[in-house]
Amino acid sequence: MEFYHGSVKYVTYKRQTVALDGHTVREDSDSGFETVVVKPGMLVGTRLRFKGKGNEQYKKPATDLIVTLVEDKVSEQSEIAKNTKRRGAYDLIYNCKVSLQQSLKAEPVTIETLDGRLLKVPIDQVITPKTVIRLEGEGLVQHGV
Secondary structure, three states: OHHHHOEEEEEEEOOEEEOOOOOOEEEOOOOEEEEEEEOOOOOOOOEEEEOOOOOOEOOEOOOOEEEEOOOOOOOOOOHHHHHEEEEOOOEEEEOOOOOHHHHHHOOOEEEEOOOOOEEEEOOOOOOOOOOOOOOOOOOOOOOOO
16 A cells, blocks of 8 residues: 555664774664655665665765665555555556356446545456456556656
8 A cells, every 4th residue: 555655654773883993883772763755656675775874884984774665464454455466566456356147247346446446347248267357547656757
């Protein structure tokens, strides 16, 4: 859901600092804090770089802090999110159960999108459990496009 809508995350981290003797490395008691903005359509695995916010080095600038976006498997998802999976960069796959009666009568199926819209998808063809109906323009926002 957060890759679809976008979100703001607050990341705390611990960094290593070099003591005044130039050799002793210690973990800083004060943790760092950064705000991470996840834009709609960003990819899992995207690496965000925060210049100079990482570990200190002796007589050199501090390293960069790198935050990698991962997908968290949250147990308390909405029914829509449970039935929707991401395939590739921008495609969303929604698994929908269609009763035999619906398929025989060619009744349209109503699905709710991740942004709360209701779409009526016509079933005007013979379907099987492997049938895929493509809805153009209903995937994730293409980040940067």
